[in-house]
Amino acid sequence: MPKNTENLRRGHAPAIEARGLTKSYGSKTVVDGLDFQVHAGRVTGFLGPNGAGKSTTMRLLLGLERPDSGQALIEGRPYAELTAPLSHVGALLEAKAFHKGRSARNHLLALAQSQALPERRVDEVLDLVGLHDVAGKRAGGYSLGMAQRLGIAAALLGDPRIVLLDEPVNGLDPEGVFWIRNLMKRLAAEGRAVLVSSHLMNEMAVTADHLMVIGRGRLLADCGTAEFIERHTDPAVYAATPDVARPALLEEAFMRLTASAVEYSAR
Amino acid sequence: MTTATLTRAGDAVRPTHRPGMTDLMRSEWTKLRSLRSTWWSLAAMIAVSVGFTVAACAVYTHDFTHLDAATQTEFRQDTIGLILQPGVQFASLAVSVLGAMLITSEYSTGMIRATMLAEPRRTRALLAKAATFALFVYVFSELIAIPSFFIGSAITSAHASVSISDPTNIRAILSFGLFMTAMGLIALSIGAIVRHTAAAVSLVLALHFVLPGVLSLIPGTVGKHLSAAMPQGTSVVVSSGHNAGNLYTPAQAGLILAAWVVVLGGAALVSVKRRDV
Structure with missing residues (x-):
């Protein structure tokens, strides 16, 4: 029911x-x-x-x-x-919304655990965004493009609708722009x-x-x-x-x- | 039917169960253990705490016959204090920095938004963080207190006997962990309220190491009582309580310390709940 x-x-x-x-913030109405x-x-x-x-x-x-x-x-x-x-809902709000001292895998693992998502999902999204080889490295050393990919991985972690x-x-190289563009289109195509x-x-x-x-x-x-x-x-x-x-x-x-x-x- | 899509290999990804407090705490534990700074500060805490215990016990034992009668009496009446107290200030410093940074580093890096998106009920998010940290600090502090006790009691055995079977000593040993946990939670609360590492650490240091001295300057007994009621003053919980100079018994000090945690923790919960992130 x-x-x-x-x-x-x-x-x-x-x-x-x-x-x-x-x-509003003070006297300024923002929305x-x-x-x-x-x-x-x-x-x-x-x-x-x-x-x-x-x-x-x-x-x-x-x-x-x-x-x-x-x-x-x-x-x-x-x-x-x-x-x-x-x-x-999966959201990417700002690049580098993660602790610089933590690895991408641990960052995603902590998020997965908070949602009771299976741990294997972490590797799945790491593969999806192409960060698998650097997943154990401190995220603080990532380029802006890699940081954006980590943000996307976090957004897609829960397989959100x-x-x-x-x-x-922002700040992505042409290949990254192309990748995100296609990703967005395919996410929409999946409903x-x-x-x-x-x-x-x-x-x-x-x-x-x-x-x-x-x-x-x-x-x-x-x-x-x-x-x-x-x-x-x-x-x-x-x-x-x-x-x-x-x-x-x-x-x-x-x-x-x-x-x-x-x-x-x-x- | 298996439905692979771009974003997943097989069927839709679902939480294995309705996530609850234990899942949040598991997540916070992953965050805590995956930072090198956690382990650095704790390693420093062990080294200095145990080191100070050994040094203080050795010096007092070696010079025992040269000490005046009053100090000898104090040595005998509060041997457990002599063993556990030397490292208290430094250990609480290490725990305070760790506790404050646990939350201020989330604000400074933007991680706090990931945390709040994962658990939009913010007080639960903060409680999970606090509970995980408290458990961790308690266990770790006892891992310092227990060996310190046995090392210290061995060194001091020539002039004083402290037994693990004495309830007073057991209370002091278990209180070492509680005191450190309270220090951690106070720092975490201040960090959650001010949100900046430098500001939070400065405030915590002022509360612990500057304010007690300032308050004690107030003439009369008021100043001394206020000073002893500051969080650091309550470290009398880690002693036999038989010292002549104590203004509060260990039980009273414990209650005062608990009040600090409840008041600052409550303020932190209200702050986190009400303010935007």
């Missing part, structure tokens, strides 16, 4: 949902009444200028910060109510919900199926990537651009949309 209720809830509730989500849903089976790009509130929103979704008002829900429940949360990645390609923040437009243009754009803490757009480009590009430019080249217009579309919402700009 509880299992049925669980399935029912999972069936109806979106993977991620924000309802009137609001967060301002956000309403959105993130659905399974696609990569949702989360875009916005620096300081738009992307990272804060992600931290609110994960229960690391408490909203002043509104709700952040994972499959219909607040993050804090999840049992073995890493099996529901929802994956949140905050700027995952998982993937929410990825970035300020690299060209990267999002080729990765995201769906876009959410925020500026100054407010939702400016929430639609398919192609639709977003069509709607926010100069019509003349759009018409003159061949189909295959249209993803390259994302940057221009984004700039036009967020022009009034940039926090810091050169004049």
Whole structure:
């Protein structure tokens, strides 16, 4: 019976949902009444200028910060109510969110133990991200790319249905960028919900199926990537651009949309 | 049916059971044992504690006949204190640094977010960390106290007899571990509240080694009582309690120490629960 209720809830509730989500620091409202849903089976790009509130929103979704008002829900429940949360949501928030003196294997082992996950899963994710050969070394000596891979390994440890990645390609070499891009696409193809923040437009243009754009803490757009480009590009430019080249217009579309919402700009 | 995907070799990966406190403690144990600094500080703690015990016992025993009558009496009445006390200050220093860094290093590296994502009920996360550390420190401290007792009692046997069958001695030996555990938990609590290694270690050192001296300057008996009620002052639990200068009995000191742990630990739990990470 509880299992049925669980399935029912999972069936109806979106993977991620924000309802009137609001967060201020002092007098500055960083996230301002956000309403959105993130659905399974696609990569949702989360875009916005620096300081738009992307990272804060992600931290609110994960229960690391408490909203002043509104709700952040994972499959219909607040993050804090999840049992073995890493099996529901995997998150990469910052590169190097691990103790520098600890090896990758021990870092992942400690996380696995906290979730009652089998130990063999640690080796599985180490293989998956290609860190197997250096798993016993102190993680403090890892390059940024290796650190990102360790972060991805931690995110995928619980085989989660929802994956949140905050700027995952920052500092990666082209091969790493390519790897993450394909990883995100395949995670979505497997039916998982993937929410990825970035300020690299060209990267999002080729990765995201769906876009959410925020500026100054407010939702400016929430639609398919192609639709977003069509709607926010100069019509003349759009018409003159061949189909295959249209993803390259994302940057221009984004700039036009967020022009009034940039926090810091050169004049 | 086996359904391999990109991210797994076989069927969906599931927790083997609903994770509970023991799983969190197993996780914290992995974190604790996998840092070299843990073992370095404990090795230093053993070496210095046992070394000070041997040195103090040897000096007092060797010079016994030259000591004045009062010191001789004290030697005989609190031999267990002479054996276990010399290393207390240094050992509590080592445990304090370890305890503070256990949590401040998570804040400084960002590991704290991984910890809180794994267990979003933050007070449970902190309790698991504290319980694991407490058990570890207790066992380790007793591994220092017990050999120290036998080494010390052998050295001092010419002028005093301390027996393991004396309940007072057993209480002192078991209290050594409790005292060290309390030191560790106090430091862990302060670390959880201030979140910075340098700040936490400075505060702990001030609490243990500066404040008692400052308080004792207050004229009258008030200052002396306050000073003795500071955490380091309660190390009288690691003695026979028969010294003339003691303001509190070992039992009273034990209660005062427990109060320190409860108050600071409670403050740490509230702080961790309420503040964003």
